[in-house]
Amino acid sequence: MDFFELNAFLNLSQTLHFAHTAEKVNLSPSALSRLISRLEDETGTTLLERNNREVKLTPQGSEFAHFAKKCLDEQEDVLNSFKSQGSEVAGSLHVYASVTACYSIMPPFLKELSEKYPQIHLEIETGDPAGAINAVKEGRAELAVAAIPETGLSGFDTLPIRHTPLVFAASVGGKYENVSGSPQDIVSSVPLILPKTGLARERFDTWIASRNVKPVIAAETEGNEAIMALVQLGIGIGLIPHIVLTNGPYDKGFTCLSAGNALGYYEVGFIQKKEITGSESLKRIRKAVNEILDKMR
Structure with missing residues (x-):
């Protein structure tokens, strides 16, 4: 085994996802699978339990992951000692x-x-x-x-x-640009694009449960950038932190629809x-x- 193989295994032990790990270490998923098989042959044990649904570390796999991290940490220390000057x-x-x-x-x-x-x-x-x-x-x-x-x-x-409120974003010139009404009225009548997980989604779910509101959900996705892309297509309004609209590429072409104090602020x-x-x-x-x-x- 070599450092590349140890790094690939350590990455896989953290993600437990062959495709994601393969992309990160610049291998195809099949090549990564063969690499893991070689490590299992060399160690004489099963490091991963894998099927079509999930990947799990065996107890031996967890121990080997600790070994891989220790080796890679020591390699980094040695290489950095060569690069650094003095302290x-x-x-x-x-x-x-x-x-x-x-x-x-x-x-x-x-x-x-x-x-x-x-x-x-x-x-x-x-x-x-x-x-x-x-x-x-x-x-x-x-x-x-x-x-x-x-x-x-x-x-x-x-x-x-940063201290930022949660707001709804709409596409300028789109049919939802000028929607009005209370937050309850908006979420129950206008298609929404929501994050799948995270603090913003937790706040939203808690709020609609407390108001007994049934939202119209057009799409759920991961990441503010994906939400803004769907907003730009005009399929609904997106729930985002206001900071997204004031920084980066989204300061033009979008408008902010306030949620009032309904969803609050976060840090x-x-x-x-x-x-x-x-x-x-x-x-x-x-x-x-x-x-x-x-x-x-």
Whole structure:
């Protein structure tokens, strides 16, 4: 086995999804399957239980994932020691953020990081904001931008950056541009495009249950960008944080329909695990990140 195979297995142990992992490590799903079979032959045990529905780690697979992570951490430490000069902080920082966050939340942090720690290499995964917490929990990212619940996040350090209301977005010139009425009237009569999961969806579901409102749902999708694409097609109005309309490519061609106080506000900001673990180089990177975040408080 080699480092590439260990990295592929570690990624698969985190995602438990062959297609997603194969894309990330630049293999076809069939090639990834053959790689896992080779590892199982070499270790003499079953590392994964897999069928058409799901992939699960066996107890031996969990143990092997810990072994793979330890090997890869030590490899990173050695390589970074070659790259760094003296006590300079070097290595990779994995960040999870939505496209909107890359426009709105990330720039000041990234500017400070690149200026003070130029040897830190960024690996940014973009995706649905609802996936940010799991990305950090699963170890795919050390830092993420997420909607922060009012109750906080157990085991996480959080740094709120923006306070944003939840609103409905409509396409300018579309048939829903000028809808009016109370939030109850709007959601019960106008087709809605909603996020499948996440804090915004939780707020929406709680609110309609408390008002005994039956919404007209045209579509459910993952990510604010997908919601805005469907809004642009004119099939309905989309539930999004207002920050999406004021940052990035959506400041033109869309209009904001206020939800009043019905769905409230939430905080958007940085999250990371409280406990600093991993390789020595990663620990130094995490401390550097904390130093920059402390300045932003």
